[in-house]
Amino acid sequence: MATVRVLVVDDHPVVRDGVGTQLGRHRDIDVVGQAGDAAQAVVECGRERPDVVLLDLRLPDALAADVVPRLLAVSPGSRILLFTAFPEHAGVGPALAAGACGLVVKDASASALRNALVEVMQRGSYRSDLPRDADPGPVTPREYDVLRLVAAGHTNPEIGEQLGLSLNTVKTYLHNVMHKLGARNRAQVITNARAHGLL
Numbered sequence: 129m130a131t132v133r134v135l136v137v138d139d140h141p142v143v144r145d146g147v148g149t150q151l152g153r154h155r156d157i158d159v160v161g162q163a164g165d166a167a168q169a170v171v172e173c174g175r176e177r178p179d180v181v182l183l184d185l186r187l188p189d190a191l192a193a194d195v196v197p198r199l200l201a202v203s204p205g206s207r208i209l210l211f212t213a214f215p216e217h218a219g220v221g222p223a224l225a226a227g228a229c230g231l232v233v234k235d236a237s238a239s240a241l242r243n244a245l246v247e248v249m250q251r252g253s254y255r256s257d258l259p260r261d262a263d264p265g266p267v268t269p270r271e272y273d274v275l276r277l278v279a280a281g282h283t284n285p286e287i288g289e290q291l292g293l294s295l296n297t298v299k300t301y302l303h304n305v306m307h308k309l310g311a312r313n314r315a316q317v318i319t320n321a322r323a324h325g326l327l
Contacts, residue, residue: 136182148162160178210226275317278318
């Protein structure tokens, strides 16, 4: 069987090192690189062209939904597997929609992680860890799309253009998010979203 070449992307060195050590025990897995943020991940992905990118849902400089297209742009053949402790996180849906192939939870065993990497390379997807009847979380995936663009500094018209939504629809989504997170303005909704682990 062919060796699966893996790039591990996580902002915690202990997680990267631990995953690398665990995966190193499997002969059919080769960890070809590590990255601690989105910018480094894009560079490493373009250089190594890994079979699979194990991608943390939240990085210091970007969210997975925004990183996935950048990784695929530099390495179209790579499969991207989300790696998170929170499979019910509102960011999962947008990241999958952006091109990620599946999700594996961070408390998975080394053998389960290895099997997920092999499966996503062979089949093109891995779905067993996706929540089926999970609580959708404090915001919906579409509200999360609006939220992350607000956090990136975009205006409502810009958000509408990017997401293909009318200005009124953007305002409605933003109003809903602000209400759910107890925020009165854009700055506060970003602060509260970070406190809830959404950004």
